[in-house]
Amino acid sequence: MKVLHISTKDLEGGAARAAYRLHQGLESIKVNSQMLVQIKVSDDPTVIAPQTIIEKSIAMLGGILDTIPPRFYLRHTQISFSTQWLPDVIYSQMTRLAPDLINLHWIKNSHLRIETIAKLGRPIVWTLHDMWAFTGGCHYDGECGRYVESCGACPQLKSDNNCDLSRWIWQRKSQAWKNIPMTIVTPSQWLAQCARSSSLFRNLPIEVIPNGVHLQRFKPVDRQLVRSLLNLPQNKQLILFGAVNATSDRRKGFHLLKMALQNLCQLGWQDKIELVVVGASQPDNQTDLGFKTHYLGKLSDDISLAQVYAAADIFVAPSLQDNLPNTVVEAIACGTPCAAFKIGGMPEIIEHQQNGYLAQPFEIEDLARGIVWILEDQERHRQLSDRAREKAEQEFTQELQAHRYASVYAELWSKTKVFNCSH
Secondary structure, rough: OEEEEEEOOOOOOOHHHHHHHHHHHHOOOOEEEEEEEEEEEOOOOOEEEOOHHHHHHHHHHHHHOHHHHHHOOOOOOOOOEEOOOOOOOHHHHHHHHHHHHHHHOHHHHHOOOOHHHOOOOOOOEOOHHEEEEEOEEOOOOOOOOOHOOOOOOOOOOOOOOOHHHHHHHHHHHHHHHHOEEEEEEOOHHHHHHHHOOOOOOOOOOOEOOOEEEEOOOOOOOOOOHHHHHHHHOOOOEEEEEEEOOHHHHHHHHHHHHHHHHHHHOOOOOOOEEEEEEEOOOOOOOOOOOOOEEOOOOOOHHHHHHHHHHHHOOOOOOOOOOOOHHHHHHHHOOOOOOOEEEOOOHHHHOOOOOEEEEEEEEOOHHHHHHHHHHHHHHHHHHHHHHHHHHHHHHHHHHHHHHHHHHHHHHHHHHHHHHHHHHHH
């Protein structure tokens, strides 16, 4: 059985990295796997990207033009909103590769038009890395819940019209996908529950398979050694925060983290801690948090990321809404305890006061309290670190993820063969 993963990218961004890791995991257990992407960063020959000038031009232009429709809503929030309305070239590429089964992933930037999914003509597994597949265009709904019925009057577009862009996109999805047999996979129970409640996916089979990480790359190493390599202080406790567009994407909660850290300063921690930020460069107008902040910029390779996790005493993920963040899984694999709000898929990674701390949603003082609780006792910190690594070994290995997907593929493929034989 030949499996083709369709993803906008292979390494840039959390969804892309998760898709590529699954592809690698499947290869490691001898599943015939390839990726078809719009933007390729790796040098992996099993990842196929546009080759001709026309294909590359369409890929580049599509990403720009796809952002135009939301701009007609002049008051819209600065969020990721995908329309997927432009023609694509993916069908001819897919036909050349001749897969038996297709695994869709994150398909933003006009990589795959909504209507094209109905024409793929293969069994489809769709791994959801956010909420876009069942919403009217947003990637996270901000708790509006309109996807349960039909979207419209979109809060993120600042629209009062029920027949707005979000309703049009929802209707396109509803029409194009109503007779397509798909198996939906979500990395978290939280996202599975959202999908089950959605008008688009409530009648489809939905499986939960957590993302996996390479535990020989993401592992605990000597903290003093990696701090020396990264030129980070040896005599401070380091709080790590990291995400794609870490400080500019409001959903990632950096504004809440800053408030929690200011709270720590008021409690007398300013001489004990320093902050490390991955995924953003130092801003021109940096907020004074009362202690030093190290901005490490964007790190794209696993080895560098693993070193930063291992150098930190704690990873803080103050997201407003999130699925199953790679960052938190990577952190616990490196034995770094995590603090986060009790939202989304966070409770599926962080065991409260066992390998980290879950603060009540958006209570700044509780998040600060959790950071202190993790850092203040050395023996407790060691126990939290041990349990964090143990959790990763039990539930978030690449091999375990690959075997679970292989089982889903095999079941879907056998059903397809039975169906084809009966017709």
